[in-house]
Amino acid sequence: MRRIAFLTAVMSVCGVTALGAQADETGPADQTALTKTFDGAIQPNELRDWLKQLASQPNHVGSPHDKANAEWILAQFKAWGWDAHIEQFEVLYPTPVHESLELVGAKPFKATLQEPPIKGDSSATATQPALPAYLAYQGDGDVKGGLVYVNYGMKEDYDTLERLGVSVKGKIVIVRYGSGWRGLKPKLAYEHGAIGCIIYSDPHDDGYALDAVYPKGPQRPPRGFQRGSVQDMTLYPGDPLTPDTGATKDAKRLKIADAPTILKIPAIPISYADAKVFLSALDGQVAPESWRGSLPITYRVGSGKVLVHLAVKSDWSLKPIYDVIAVMKGAAYPDQWIIRGNHHDGWVFGGSDPLSGQVALLAEAKAIGALVRQGWRPKRTIVYGSWDGEEPGLLGSTEWAETHADELKHKGVLYINSDNNARGFLEVGGSQDLEHFVDAVAAKLTDPETGVSVDLRRRAKLRIDAVLSGAKDKDHQKAVAKMAANPDRDTPIEALGSGSDYAMFLQHLGLPALDVRYGDEGDSGGVYHSRYDTFEHHSRFVDPGFVYDTLLARTIGHMVLAAADADVPVERAADFAEEMAQDVSEIKKIATDKREAAEVQAGLLRDRAFALAADPTKAHGTPDALLAVPQFDFAPLDAAVTRLKTSAQAYDDALAAHGATLSGERLARLQALMLNIDQTLMSDTGLPGRPWYRNLVYAPGTLTGYGAKTLPGVREAIEQQRWADANTYIGLTAGVLNAFSDRLDQATAVLDAP
Ligand SMILES: [Zn+2]
Incomplete structure (x- = not known):
């Protein structure tokens, strides 16, 4: 059995006696009682009714139904006891x-x-x-x-x-x-x-x-x-x-x-x-x-x-967009925010994309409201964002976060996103220091189709994918499968690129972020962004009975509750260190493979092989010569990863030993060091040619668009034959990993202090 006790041990819940739970020192009973009450407040029929209404008319930016939906969502938040308002922006929307x-x-x-x-x-x-x-x-x-x-x-x-x-x-x-x-x-x-x-x-x-x-x-x-x-x-x-x-x-x-x-x-x-x-x-x-x-x-x-x-x-005129922002103030740490978002605008009706995720978000908000009515209060402040204008370009989330950037850098602890949902396997992307956090939640949820835990099922899927799928990144898949097969390790989560509302939080502000969905079965790809992504399509083919939309609400809801109430930071460093080591080894292999390819191609060009092997009756061309690949000095990156592994293990051990008993001034110091540790991965220089992207660990690829590239400054420079950038970003990337290790060392000292 894997050890998942630690997270639950630190998630003691204030005000839980109001729920009639048996509170004890370790806290699991509290959290179980809380999530049980939370789960009971989520009804599949309500999700179905909400989706039917929100998807009854086209709801793209600028349409009357988009505005009506924002107003309706606002009214629900208010009725459920949230402090809510609409924040409006004027965006270019052709x-x-x-x-x-x-x-x-x-x-x-x-x-x-x-x-x-x-x-x-x-x-x-x-x-x-x-x-x-x-x-x-x-x-x-x-x-x-x-x-x-x-x-x-x-x-x-x-x-x-x-x-x-x-x-x-x-x-x-x-x-x-x-x-x-x-x-x-x-x-x-x-x-x-x-x-x-x-x-x-x-x-x-x-x-x-x-x-x-x-x-x-x-x-x-x-x-x-x-x-x-x-x-x-x-x-x-x-x-x-x-x-x-x-x-x-x-x-x-x-x-x-x-x-x-x-x-x-x-x-x-x-x-x-x-x-x-x-x-x-x-x-x-x-x-x-x-x-x-x-x-x-x-x-x-x-x-x-x-x-x-x-x-x-x-x-090409400006159009209004309507973000619905709802706040539930924290009792113990009101200036620490757990942010949760999903967009509400679609291309037409938006049945699966985005309303399947939107109704899950609404169900969570209603259930949290019910907990508060029964006397519970979150320790941290919970902020729900129902974004507008995601489809044209992540407009609502980006404009809101740009408006509140300074405040978010100081108060933002975690951003959890969802978008379109389907059924099947839990698919989580995000900051890999959250693998333990996600695992602890997923291990306690039951998959409706198989009766095993959601976590066990996704581990099986990751392992099978590495064997059966014909994906291009076979080495990466094998490494992921190996991690997923290890019961003593948390299930790996994939890095995030772009394509939904987490981008601003993760890549520009440096907040740790998660993107959560169920998928691989009942997918809505066939009606994606068409007029046929409707209530009828979603309820017939994507998630009959709204079983997995309900499960999504429970999954993310449990994450929100856990992150809001955990006194000590939910990040674990060793998983992250292992992922970074894997990424560096992948990048080295890219360099080796590229060097080999350039040498092979040089030989083919020298011997006119392209022309000789072509059918002379048909048009043909000769490729541009690949640049010869130099040897890169990876030493700074290697040293940074070695140090990160040591610092990470020391931190995780110290947290396991002393985290649960930490209080007062020491807890405050630990929080001050760790709650924004992910921001140490940011660089003011940003990535080559795109300084808006400040995260040197996670970015969307410039030639993938949505797909993630880890350690992108180095990886893409090598892939795209920019050798000088590669050398520069080996240094810069090592620098941010060292800054991350510095923080860990300081936090370990706080935990280990006599
Ligand atoms: Zn979407």
Whole structure:
């Protein structure tokens, strides 16, 4: 059996006698009584009713129902005893005025750019209009050019295109969704010289190749398309006009033309019913095997002779967004905040994304209100944020946190996020010094489908994934599986990149953060950001009975209660140290592999192998030479990780020995050192080319968009052939890890003091 006793031992609960619990010195009975009462206050039927109401009309930014939902959510918080208000911001939020996409030539065709209603679905009963096919923050334009297919439109696809001897300069590209974040597709297209970008959903990735399509099954129907933001979030998220400051009414704003996160070329999403017409019109060479999707056509790359006409025009005015902020003041530590958020705006109805997470958040808030009514009070202050404007670019959370940045840096202890929920396995990403904290909660929750603990099930999943899945990062998966198989170790959690409201807290302010969901079964990918992500779809295919949405509320609720009431910090350092050691070894392997690849390629270029191995009757090209990879001096990073391991173990041991009995001035000193320890991982320099990202341990990849890159200053420099940056950031990253160790050593001294 794994040891999980420690966390519960320090979670003694004040005022618990009001709940009639048997309080004893160790405290587990208190916490069990508290979570039991909490769980009893959460009813699946209520979650279902709330989701049905919130998802009854389109609720994108600027829609009447978005505002109505914010007001309704506010009223609930107030009724449940929270001190709540709406905080409003004015953000740049473009909406379509005109858009068209046509195939020009002998067989002209006009894309529909609309999703027809489906009987028995909210898409047929709603009375307010949905946004048409649209990508927020694309660059308006009216362009005509030859069409080229570039698979997923990611960097490696352009490398392949180069070998095929095809250029996209002056062309319009068509790419499919998947493999990396949507916003990178038009960005990379532009960087390669394209003048427009069409993104379609191939049935291979979320349509009939996976399962029956909606309404018969869960997957994407032929006319469904994926809206989304293409704002360049790799630079900074939030309102493009107010980086680093809250988008309040009188905020200083950039000119639209100067905002670096708005793209330069027009882009539009289309359905596979429309895409089939464009793709089957393409001429030129046949697409490589891995580029072929599941449409019944011959996939071709295109010679550029097939012409398309793309026009997008938007209204670029400011629109209001409405964050609902609710506060439950702490009794013992009112200036220490546990923050919990989920957005409430959707692209259309937002059934799964975001309302499945939003109703879990509401259920938690109601249950906490009920506990307070019975006499309990949290030790720390609990702040709930129901964010608006997440979909266009994490607007609500970013603007709120920018407005309150100084206060958050002083008072913020932890941020817990959720977004869309499904069923199956507990999936947690976040700060890896919280692995023990998450484990302690997950070990006590029962998985409804299997009857074992949520933690046991996710351990099994992590181990099986490493064996069965064909993921690219096999070495990383194996390392994760090894950790998950060790019953004496906490279950590992994945690092966070971007893609939901935790980004500002984790990557700009340096608060420890968690992103929590259930998933891998009943996923809503097939209706993601479409008009068919509805109450009906969610309750039929994603979480029938609202069993896992209820479980999500209990899971996060237990985390909130535990973090609010634990006197000693919930972080554990040894797990984090082990993760950092693993990351450094992965980075070294990247350098070795890259060096080898450059040497192999140099030989191929020298011997003209690319040209000799190509079919001379077809166009082909030779890749740009890779730079020779120098030897890096990893010594500072190695030393920092070695020291971190020692300091971490000493801290965890000291906490286990003395944490539970610590009180008064020593407890206050420990809290002062540890509650903001994660902020030591921040650097004022930020990451190369994107100083908004200040966290030197966690960041979204510049070429993944959402996917995390750990120790990003070093890792991405090596991946992207920036050798000078690699050396600089080996030093800077070692510096922040040493600062983290310094803090641990000081905290250990406080714990061990006689
Ligand atoms: Zn979402």
